[in-house]
Amino acid sequence: MAKLFTDISEDLATFIANQKIFFVGTAASKGRVNISPKGMDTFRVLGPNQVVWLNLTGSGNETAAHLLQNNRITIMFCAFEGKPLILRLYGKATIYHERDEAYHSFITLFPKIMGARQIVEIQVDTVQTSCGYAVPFMEFKEERTMLASWAEKQGEDRLKAYRKEKNSFSIDNFKTDI
Numbered sequence: 001m002a003k004l005f006t007d008i009s010e011d012l013a014t015f016i017a018n019q020k021i022f023f024v025g026t027a028a029s030k031g032r033v034n035i036s037p038k039g040m041d042t043f044r045v046l047g048p049n050q051v052v053w054l055n056l057t058g059s060g061n062e063t064a065a066h067l068l069q070n071n072r073i074t075i076m077f078c079a080f081e082g083k084p085l086i087l088r089l090y091g092k093a094t095i096y097h098e099r100d101e102a103y104h105s106f107i108t109l110f111p112k113i114m115g116a117r118q119i120v121e122i123q124v125d126t127v128q129t130s131c132g133y134a135v136p137f138m139e140f141k142e143e144r145t146m147l148a149s150w151a152e153k154q155g156e157d158r159l160k161a162y163r164k165e166k167n168s169f170s171i172d173n174f175k176t177d178i
Contacts, residue, residue: 007048026066031172065170084132115151
């Protein structure tokens with residue numbers, strides 16, 4: 001049975017720290033709902049109601065476009081090993097770019113990863129846990145290195161050009177503010 005909480009407990013923060021993948025859900029007022037899987041060492045719990053995540057350069061930029069219109073966000077974690085659990089964090093997000101002061105204070109929380117594009121800060125207002133009994137067991141093998149390798153090969157200037165060309169608008173043609 002699902003349970004609702006007003007904050008992230010220490011036990012849930014530990015669970016989050018041990019996860020290798022999480023899912024981000026956002027939606028603008030119109031258009032498509034977006035759900036993106038995220039990995040690597042890109043998520044931090046800063047307090048019972050505050051988390052940040054490092055968003056890397058990718059093929060799209062739907063989350064950024066959605067957050068400019070509607071700052072609601074859902075983060076979901078699933079236990080693929082051990083005790084079953086689904087954990088959702090609901091809240092309001094602010095997105096920071098390299099030009100923003102807050103980006104520079106948060107970026108130090110993460111390992112240096114070429115291709116870092118934005119940092120998303122979330123003020124969590126609701127935490128939900130549910131059973132996860134139907135989530136399959138899956139064993140973590142290793143991180144994929146393809147995104148980091150691709151970004152390294154591009155270099156900063158080509159990454160900026162890529163973002164301008166491929167990440168300036170969502171698939172619904174909403175501006176992203178890169």
